[in-house]
Amino acid sequence: MKTNDSNMETGLADRIMDGLCLTPAAIAGIILLLIIPYIPPFNQQYMIRWLVAAALIGANAIAFDFTIGFINIVNFGYYAFLGFGGYTSAILAVNLGLSPWIGMIIGALSSGILGFLTGLLTLRLRGIFAACMTWFLGLAMMGLITKMVWLTRGPLGLRCPQLFETSSNVPYYYLILALLIVIYITTKWVTRSDMGLAFKAIGQNMEAARTSGINPVFYRIVNYS
Numbered sequence: 001m002k003t004n005d006s007n008m009e010t011g012l013a014d015r016i017m018d019g020l021c022l023t024p025a026a027i028a029g030i031i032l033l034l035i036i037p038y039i040p041p042f043n044q045q046y047m048i049r050w051l052v053a054a055a056l057i058g059a060n061a062i063a064f065d066f067t068i069g070f071i072n073i074v075n076f077g078y079y080a081f082l083g084f085g086g087y088t089s090a091i092l093a094v095n096l097g098l099s100p101w102i103g104m105i106i107g108a109l110s111s112g113i114l115g116f117l118t119g120l121l122t123l124r125l126r127g128i129f130a131a132c133m134t135w136f137l138g139l140a141m142m143g144l145i146t147k148m149v150w151l152t153r154g155p156l157g158l159r160c161p162q163l164f165e166t167s168s169n170v171p172y173y174y175l176i177l178a179l180l181i182v183i184y185i186t187t188k189w190v191t192r193s194d195m196g197l198a199f200k201a202i203g204q205n206m207e208a209a210r211t212s213g214i215n216p217v218f219y220r221i222v223n224y225s
Helices: 002-019 024-038 045-068 078-096 100-121 127-147 170-192 194-204 206-211 216-224
Strands: none
Touching (some): 024 045, 024 170, 045 078, 045 170, 045 216, 078 100, 078 127, 100 127, 100 216, 170 194, 194 206, 194 216, 206 216
């Protein structure tokens, strides 16, 4: 009886891990990332700041690979999406007094809208031409942020309200780590779905994918968004 219960528990754990697209190695990595801020020398504040930056870069790398690794389009304007969402959130918090937490949600939605519009702009472009279009978008966004001093304070940036009433960087690390884990699980789940198969088909051969009944226009816009 105990053996049956043990087998049921093991099977349930395996199903949960499979549903979350997590391998034992990924679970071990997450546990390590959860405790690393308390392990010397990483428990020092300046080291935690580096951990925050590393987690943020990791999340961005996963999202970047979601485009270039599946639909085979180099998106040089990816950071324009991030910057647009970040400045949208910051402007709402500084100028309108909106909660930074609500601002983050609105910023994420605004980034998705910009990605959707970028997808529309690059529908008829492929290869280096699509990459150049996204590159120009990034340059245009950088120029606007620098020149619109009255709104963005230019190179000085905006002084936003703190998310946490503390001088410690640990809460920010766990916030970015949570986002990293969510992005990782979501990306793995999508790539295992029918949509992920469509992305791979488009990246390998767009014409063959279109012949198979896949709509490249729709999936490219979804991927950018």
